[in-house]
Amino acid sequence: MKAIPILFFTLENFSSWLKEQNDFIKHWIHSIGFVAEPGSTVLLPDKNGKLSQVLCGVSDLHHFWNAGHLPGLLPEGEYVFNQDHLNEEDLAIAWGLGSYQFTRYKKASRSMATLFLSKKNRERVSNIIDSMGYVRDLINTPTDDMGPSELAKEAEKLAKQYGATFKQMIGEQLLKNNFPCIYTVGRASDDLPRLLDLRWGNVKHPKITLVGKGVCFDTGGLDIKPSSSMLLMKKDMAGAAHVLGLARMIMQADLPVNLRVLIPAVENAISGNAYRPGDVITSRKGLTIEIGNTDAEGRLVLADALCEAVSEKPDLLIDISTLTGAARIAVGTDISAMFCNQDTLADAVMQYGMQTSDPIWRLPLFSGYREALNSPIADINNAGADSYAGAITAALFLKEFVPDDIPWLHFDMMAWNLKSRPGRPQGGEAMALRALFALIAEKYPAK
Numbered sequence: 001m002k003a004i005p006i007l008f009f010t011l012e013n014f015s016s017w018l019k020e021q022n023d024f025i026k027h028w029i030h031s032i033g034f035v036a037e038p039g040s041t042v043l044l045p046d047k048n049g050k051l052s053q054v055l056c057g058v059s060d061l062h063h064f065w066n067a068g069h070l071p072g073l074l075p076e077g078e079y080v081f082n083q084d085h086l087n088e089e090d091l092a093i094a095w096g097l098g099s100y101q102f103t104r105y106k107k108a109s110r111s112m113a114t115l116f117l118s119k120k121n122r123e124r125v126s127n128i129i130d131s132m133g134y135v136r137d138l139i140n141t142p143t144d145d146m147g148p149s150e151l152a153k154e155a156e157k158l159a160k161q162y163g164a165t166f167k168q169m170i171g172e173q174l175l176k177n178n179f180p181c182i183y184t185v186g187r188a189s190d191d192l193p194r195l196l197d198l199r200w201g202n203v204k205h206p207k208i209t210l211v212g213k214g215v216c217f218d219t220g221g222l223d224i225k226p227s228s229s230m231l232l233m234k235k236d237m238a239g240a241a242h243v244l245g246l247a248r249m250i251m252q253a254d255l256p257v258n259l260r261v262l263i264p265a266v267e268n269a270i271s272g273n274a275y276r277p278g279d280v281i282t283s284r285k286g287l288t289i290e291i292g293n294t295d296a297e298g299r300l301v302l303a304d305a306l307c308e309a310v311s312e313k314p315d316l317l318i319d320i321s322t323l324t325g326a327a328r329i330a331v332g333t334d335i336s337a338m339f340c341n342q343d344t345l346a347d348a349v350m351q352y353g354m355q356t357s358d359p360i361w362r363l364p365l366f367s368g369y370r371e372a373l374n375s376p377i378a379d380i381n382n383a384g385a386d387s388y389a390g391a392i393t394a395a396l397f398l399k400e401f402v403p404d405d406i407p408w409l410h411f412d413m414m415a416w417n418l419k420s421r422p423g424r425p426q427g428g429e430a431m432a433l434r435a436l437f438a439l440i441a442e443k444y445p446a447k
Contacts, residue, residue: 068423
């Protein structure tokens with residue numbers, strides 16, 4: 001059976017297409033009143049009553065998510081995009097992401113329609129879809145099944161799949177090896193804090209280091225969150241999920257890079273030995289940190305991991321986190337807030353974000369706000385004195401641990417869809433990965 005063609009039309013170009021069709025198609029279209037309104041879909045039969053084509057009305061022929069709703073809408077079968085002027089890769093990625101269902105605890109609601117994809121795009125598209133689905137799965141999994149120890153098992157499993165090396169420091173080992181911030185934040189949990197370390201690739205190739213915030217649940221610590229703010233905190237390890245997903249993309253594509261992934265994996269819990277507001281921690285770098293708020297824990301664990309990352313002077317350093325609510329206030333839930341210490345690199349990432357329909361917006365590392373983190377008793381406070389510019393002050397905190405000569409990207413994102421939309425079901429979401437993979441793959445293309 002041949003794949004069923006899917007055709008996309010705007011209101012403007014549909015009438016000209018219809019004029020060229022035979023009387024059977026014209027009569028059928030007129031009888032059901034289809035005029036290619038954006039969001040409308042019609043199944044077109046042949047003279048034998050079998051499905052022959054799918055017509056979709058869209059507002060813009062080049063909108064990335066045009067095919068996102070189709071896998072769950074169309075009857076089971078195989079379909080194909082055959083309009084040469086459209087971007088098959090974008091449509092296929094949207095289709096694949098629209099096919100996603102989280103089925104760990106609940107059976108799939110239905111079998112999805114499948115897509116025929118040309119050979120030239122198949123490998124790259126499958127890599128992107130599978131890696132983003134992997135990220136979604138990790139984020140969607142509740143903490144009872146995705147705590148620090150389970151996250152470590154996922155990282156180790158990924159390493160084995162691609163022939164990477166994996167090691168971890170657990171509990172007291174963190175103190176012995178001078179990772180005091182990671183240990184202190186996670187020590188109140190019965191699932192011990194740890195630092196995950198994955199390495200892959202030829203050491204002679206350019207070094208890319210990825211650091212992901214792995215706070216597997218965030219109560220807020222002694223500065224406890226209200227229940228409404230705690231409900232989605234299983235997603236506070238989304239930074240870790242993202243760097244594992246990006247690493248998967250890179251390894252699957254066999255890019256010529258020397259890859260390292262560092263994940264501080266903790267649970268910010270409450271018990272008798274939880275760290276307290278007013279405590280002072282001496283970080284791996286040696287900077288003393290006054291704890292202004294135990295709910296500003298992500299930047300603490302990232303500080304130690306970033307300090308380790310920069311010790312090898314990578315050619316590119318990327319950290320990803322669900323760090324601040326302030327970033328959501330600034331750019332909303334669909335845009336990844338980005339900070340960068342090099343304008344050329346920042347401009348390139350923004351450009352790739354536009355090319356891949358993966359929205360990113362740069363916020364400034366405005367040094368004038370650094371004084372908000374001043375402490376009377378330590379080198380720095382982990383929380384600003386007020387709520388203004390919270391995403392910027394958090395980024396400035398991290399900047400203390402990254403030398404200016406190392407190209408550095410810091411992402412602060414939502415990593416969650418609050419409602420279902422085409423290609424983007426409610427739940428965990430992979431953000432900025434298409435843009436970052438495009439940047440790295442073009443800079444370091446596979447041979």
